[in-house]
Amino acid sequence: MSEPTTYRARTNYDEHKATIYQHRKAHKHEGEMKLLDRAFKLIPKSHTVMDLPCGGGRVFLRLASQGYKVKAGDLSDAMIAIAQQNADKAGLGITVEKADVEHLTHPDRSIDTMVCFRLFQHFPTPAIRQRAISELCRVSKQYVVLSYFSPFSWTQAKLILREKLGGRKLRKFPTSLNEVEGYFAKSGFRLVEDFGQLPYIKSLHLAVFERISE
Numbered sequence: 160m161s162e163p164t165t166y167r168a169r170t171n172y173d174e175h176k177a178t179i180y181q182h183r184k185a186h187k188h189e190g191e192m193k194l195l196d197r198a199f200k201l202i203p204k205s206h207t208v209m210d211l212p213c214g215g216g217r218v219f220l221r222l223a224s225q226g227y228k229v230k231a232g233d234l235s236d237a238m239i240a241i242a243q244q245n246a247d248k249a250g251l252g253i254t255v256e257k258a259d260v261e262h263l264t265h266p267d268r269s270i271d272t273m274v275c276f277r278l279f280q281h282f283p284t285p286a287i288r289q290r291a292i293s294e295l296c297r298v299s300k301q302y303v304v305l306s307y308f309s310p311f312s313w314t315q316a317k318l319i320l321r322e323k324l325g326g327r328k329l330r331k332f333p334t335s336l337n338e339v340e341g342y343f344a345k346s347g348f349r350l351v352e353d354f355g356q357l358p359y360i361k362s363l364h365l366a367v368f369e370r371i372s373e
């Protein structure tokens with residue numbers, strides 16, 4: 160059987176889904192932003208940070224409010240429209256780009272820090288994961304901040320059990336930190352620190368990687 164070359168998150172953020180995504184529960188949103196804040200303590204405030212995929216823009220809005228210069232991109236036209244409105248409302252003066260994390264058009268080492276929040280867990284195959292990580296690393300001058308879902312959590316155990324009992328099929332793909340580090344190592348990056356939202360309870364992790372190769 161041939162490997163899948165696409166995934167739901169690549170194609171399903173139409174206007175309806177993009178609008179729904181803006182109404183994440185406040186406590187979930189705030190928990191995720193706190194995780195982001197912990198990881199960004201490692202990133203100098205002088206850095207330009209590219210938020211990819213930016214969705215409706217909550218990550219770049221948070222970072223801009225902390226003093227970072229931001230850029231943003233996403234694949235979905237509906238998400239780009241929402242993010243652009245939010246960027247304009249905040250007076251950021253940026254143009255949200257149409258960008259595919261698997262095939263970026265930005266020059267090598269052109270952006271200090273790349274952040275990729277809540278997309279990696281949608282990638283169904285090692286080939287897609289490696290392609291996206293290689294692109295984020297290629298464009299980054301120094302850091303890549305990546306979220307992933309750890310398989311070692313109570314949330315994952317519950318989802319696996321639900322599927323085994325005939326419930327909804329798993330649609331996200333957890334990856335161990337070891338696997339994630341392997342993709343980065345191939346691009347000359349090393350792990351600086353890994354942050355779990357609530358280790359062994361929740362799946363969401365955010366890891367900071369740094370360029371080591373010249």
Ligand SMILES: C[S@@+](CC[C@H](N)C(=O)[O-])C[C@H]1O[C@@H](n2cnc3c(N)ncnc32)[C@H](O)[C@@H]1O
Pocket residue numbers: 168169170172211212213214215216217218232233234235238258259260261275276277278
């Ligand atoms: C779950 S949302 C996360 C958005 C944002 N990072 C956040 O946390 O609010 C996933 C986003 O990934 C985007 N996306 C999916 N595949 C992509 C790709 N190959 N390149 C860029 N964006 C992609 C979707 O359009 C969607 O906006």
